[in-house]
Amino acid sequence: MLIVQKYGGSSVATPELIRQVAKRAIETKNQGHQVVVVLSAMKGETDRLLGLAAEMADSPEPREVDQLISTGEQTTIALFALACQRMGERAKSFTGGQAGIRTDEMHQRARITGIDPSRIKTELAKGRVVAVAGFQGMDKEQNVTTLGRGGSDTTAVALAVALGADTCEIYTDVDGIYTTDPNICENARKMEKISFEEMIELASLGAKVMEIRSVEFAMNYNMKIHVRHAHLPGTGTIICEEDIDMEKKPVTGVAYSKNEARVTLLKVADQPGIAAKILGIVSASGIVVDMIIQNQSAEADPLTGRSHTDFSFTVPLSDYAKTMELMEGTAQEIGMERIIGTDNIAKISLVGVGMRNHAGVATQMFQTLAKEGINISLISTSEIKISCVIEKKYTELAVRALHDAFGLGDAPDVQE
Amino acid sequence: MLIVQKYGGSSVATPELIRQVAKRAIETKNQGHQVVVVLSAMKGETDRLLGLAAEMADSPEPREVDQLISTGEQTTIALFALACQRMGERAKSFTGGQAGIRTDEMHQRARITGIDPSRIKTELAKGRVVAVAGFQGMDKEQNVTTLGRGGSDTTAVALAVALGADTCEIYTDVDGIYTTDPNICENARKMEKISFEEMIELASLGAKVMEIRSVEFAMNYNMKIHVRHAHLPGTGTIICEEDIDMEKKPVTGVAYSKNEARVTLLKVADQPGIAAKILGIVSASGIVVDMIIQNQSAEADPLTGRSHTDFSFTVPLSDYAKTMELMEGTAQEIGMERIIGTDNIAKISLVGVGMRNHAGVATQMFQTLAKEGINISLISTSEIKISCVIEKKYTELAVRALHDAFGLGDAPDVQE
Numbered sequence: 145m146l147i148v149q150k151y152g153g154s155s156v157a158t159p160e161l162i163r164q165v166a167k168r169a170i171e172t173k174n175q176g177h178q179v180v181v182v183l184s185a186m187k188g189e190t191d192r193l194l195g196l197a198a199e200m201a202d203s204p205e206p207r208e209v210d211q212l213i214s215t216g217e218q219t220t221i222a223l224f225a226l227a228c229q230r231m232g233e234r235a236k237s238f239t240g241g242q243a244g245i246r247t248d249e250m251h252q253r254a255r256i257t258g259i260d261p262s263r264i265k266t267e268l269a270k271g272r273v274v275a276v277a278g279f280q281g282m283d284k285e286q287n288v289t290t291l292g293r294g295g296s297d298t299t300a301v302a303l304a305v306a307l308g309a310d311t312c313e314i315y316t317d318v319d320g321i322y323t324t325d326p327n328i329c330e331n332a333r334k335m336e337k338i339s340f341e342e343m344i345e346l347a348s349l350g351a352k353v354m355e356i357r358s359v360e361f362a363m364n365y366n367m368k369i370h371v372r373h374a375h376l377p378g379t380g381t382i383i384c385e386e387d388i389d390m391e392k393k394p395v396t397g398v399a400y401s402k403n404e405a406r407v408t409l410l411k412v413a414d415q416p417g418i419a420a421k422i423l424g425i426v427s428a429s430g431i432v433v434d435m436i437i438q439n440q441s442a443e444a445d446p447l448t449g450r451s452h453t454d455f456s457f458t459v460p461l462s463d464y465a466k467t468m469e470l471m472e473g474t475a476q477e478i479g480m481e482r483i484i485g486t487d488n489i490a491k492i493s494l495v496g497v498g499m500r501n502h503a504g505v506a507t508q509m510f511q512t513l514a515k516e517g518i519n520i521s522l523i524s525t526s527e528i529k530i531s532c533v534i535e536k537k538y539t540e541l542a543v544r545a546l547h548d549a550f551g552l553g554d555a556p557d558v559q560e
Numbered sequence: 561m562l563i564v565q566k567y568g569g570s571s572v573a574t575p576e577l578i579r580q581v582a583k584r585a586i587e588t589k590n591q592g593h594q595v596v597v598v599l600s601a602m603k604g605e606t607d608r609l610l611g612l613a614a615e616m617a618d619s620p621e622p623r624e625v626d627q628l629i630s631t632g633e634q635t636t637i638a639l640f641a642l643a644c645q646r647m648g649e650r651a652k653s654f655t656g657g658q659a660g661i662r663t664d665e666m667h668q669r670a671r672i673t674g675i676d677p678s679r680i681k682t683e684l685a686k687g688r689v690v691a692v693a694g695f696q697g698m699d700k701e702q703n704v705t706t707l708g709r710g711g712s713d714t715t716a717v718a719l720a721v722a723l724g725a726d727t728c729e730i731y732t733d734v735d736g737i738y739t740t741d742p743n744i745c746e747n748a749r750k751m752e753k754i755s756f757e758e759m760i761e762l763a764s765l766g767a768k769v770m771e772i773r774s775v776e777f778a779m780n781y782n783m784k785i786h787v788r789h790a791h792l793p794g795t796g797t798i799i800c801e802e803d804i805d806m807e808k809k810p811v812t813g814v815a816y817s818k819n820e821a822r823v824t825l826l827k828v829a830d831q832p833g834i835a836a837k838i839l840g841i842v843s844a845s846g847i848v849v850d851m852i853i854q855n856q857s858a859e860a861d862p863l864t865g866r867s868h869t870d871f872s873f874t875v876p877l878s879d880y881a882k883t884m885e886l887m888e889g890t891a892q893e894i895g896m897e898r899i900i901g902t903d904n905i906a907k908i909s910l911v912g913v914g915m916r917n918h919a920g921v922a923t924q925m926f927q928t929l930a931k932e933g934i935n936i937s938l939i940s941t942s943e944i945k946i947s948c949v950i951e952k953k954y955t956e957l958a959v960r961a962l963h964d965a966f967g968l969g970d971a972p973d974v975q976e
Contacts, residue, residue, distance in 0.1 A: 209638070209642075219612075226624050229616075239704075286657070
């Protein structure tokens with residue numbers, strides 16, 4: 145088999161941990177596999193370098209920041225190759241550019257435009273372990289680019305696809321994907337398998353195990369991902385296409401996020417293009433809107449002949465103040481009565497591909513929250529997800545109540 | 561003018577010093593020049609990375625060491641570019657590979673095989689300051705290579721040649737080239753000008769200001785070098801072709817080295833090829849021999865009909881033990897009576913292009929040493945240099961006596 149293994153920053157935080165990672169890669173090779181290892185920068189290193197950049201300039205130029213922070217992964221891959229050498233194994237390290245990873249020129253958030261895996265293939269054919277710097281690539285002018293935070297996952301999946309790998313193993317500091325946050329819910333259960341779609345929803349909802357873009361990439365190319373703990377044994381969680389072996393429950397997991405704020409525009413003129421106008425203002429400032437809710441407008445005002453609607457959306461907590469400012473500055477232009485907002489919210493979400501065929505999940509969710517006396521401020525649904533915005537202080541209570549109500553904790557593991 | 565400036569590790573040891581270097585480069589540009597800046601790794605960084613490499617493997621593979629330590633300069637150039645940005649100047653940084661510096665594949669001591677300066681030229685034409693990582697290049701397989709210690713000087717000179725620069729400024733932590741070590745000789749005098757040939761001799765004799773290979777390179781292409789202090793004002797020293805403005809004195813400088821040891825083979829059979837055989841054994845072990853002295857052999861032994869000679873050479877102190885071992889192991893094969901050696905030596909050298917036309921420099925040197933009661937153990941001469949090996953404890957005394965005897969301290973500076 146050809147296996148791509150990715151190890152995150154906390155798995156390679158020290159020379160000793162790098163040695164352990166090298167040992168694991170070599171063991172995999174000795175089982176008869178070809179192994180490509182994608183490595184992140186040693187934990188803390190990227191932040192150290194970003195700190196230096198911030199010390200030098202206020203809004204450091206992205207091209208130079210990439211030139212700077214890409215040294216983090218380059219250091220790790222070289223140390224990994226040397227660790228392999230000590231164990232009698234010849235490994236070869238490649239920066240993103242050397243590995244043939246081509247990207248567009250959007251520094252700090254570049255997208256992979258193509259991979260030429262020929263050099264990696266040549267080294268694999270020679271029986272070598274290949275180490276590739278995650279998170280980085282090269283644009284067509286040979287500038288170093290980075291893929292943005294979590295980009296090492298993307299590197300691993302994209303390489304796995306380009307190499308036609310059999311599996312892509314993501315080694316991290318948790319032992320798999322859980323039905324909900326084990327820190328909140330004692331009986332949270334590790335899942336053996338989860339579908340790409342569910343993982344994407346969970347990732348977007350704040351499950352920090354994998355970066356969402358890399359899961360989307362894996363789904364598009366049907367590349368099986370195996371999430372495992374870097375230094376502990378265990379079967380981990382497999383992320384793959386929905387299959388008949390998967391759990392038949394309508395709900396697979398409960399996710400939550402405390403990192404959003406809500407903005408509501410009251411009595412907005414209900415006319416074509418108004419939503420686009422509002423969101424256009426927000427996104428032009430680089431703010432990413434999450435939930436967007438607009439109700440059916442009330443009857444037209446009998447006096448003016450005009451109709452109005454209320455328009456709500458959520459933004460990252462860090463962009464809340466800026467968003468409120470923006471909206472207040474354009475209130476007149478948009479035409480509304482009042483703006484209200486709060487950062488005292490949490491978003492609770494149920495995820496599951498089984499939801500598609502099960503009526504009543506939403507109803508049961510609302511009932512469960514109501515029974516705990518939790519008021520719902522916004523609701524948003526997708527085919528395999530229902531999210532509710534509630535008051536922040538109820539977060540843990542809501543997660544536990546829903547986890548219990550949908551029987552997530554006590555279900556038996558599906559056999560591998 | 562197009563000016564290449566090179567700053568060493570101690571000149572960019574901290575973010576604050578990098579800012580000062582950026583300021584100097586920008587000032588140069590604002591005087592109407594095009595500026596390319598070659599930077600070393602921040603002081604201590606290369607050693608830190610080499611320490612990490614040594615921690616990972618006993619004899620770390622050179623390719624991976626280069627992959628690792630090249631991050632040092634890459635970090636500096638990015639920080640430099642960001643420092644320029646803060647001062648309102650758009651700078652662009654290039655690794656050796658990005659700058660078009662091609663080398664052979666001899667990792668850790670690669671030689672530059674060619675430079676494609678088109679990208680640098682494009683950026684200069686846009687009015688940008690260009691920062692290039694010193695000490696590194698890329699082989700034809702896109703592996704990162706390094707040029708060996710001091711290689712940033714070579715990068716600077718080679719780039720200056722390739723770009724057709726008007727001058728190559730080497731900024732360092734001394735303010736120029738001195739007639740001798742000011743730490744030993746109070747009235748040592750900074751020289752305004754010195755010829756390439758003299759600088760090569762001084763560099764090879766232990767003057768640590770510039771790496772010898774880079775001076776040779778500059779001489780071959782007649783690229784004027786200007787050595788200056790990175791953070792102090794001053795006129796520095798210009799290294800250029802010998803010209804009529806240069807000092808008319810026969811001796812320009814006194815150099816010394818305490819980093820050698822002497823090995824003498826007594827009564828070696830005096831036959832063709834014996835010197836090549838001895839040195840072949842030494843150099844096959846990667847040991848660099850400095851002085852080589854063989855006396856005219858004595859009359860042939862009347863009994864055996866054979867003639868013998870004594871053969872001496874000096875090696876770096878660090879290779880002394882290994883050399884003695886090698887020689888003892890091959891004594892029989894070579895055919896000699898005895899091997900003697902000592903590391904209790906120093907080499908004192910007089911350098912000066914004027915020596916060519918002045919008889920009596922050697923005589924005056926030997927007389928001066930004799931007057932101080934210093935015995936000479938080896939003598940070696942070249943066209944512009946005389947070196948004597950003496951007992952180590954007399955080093956400082958010999959340097960001062962010779963510096964005075966040849967009137968180096970009290971001579972007036974030649975006007976620029």
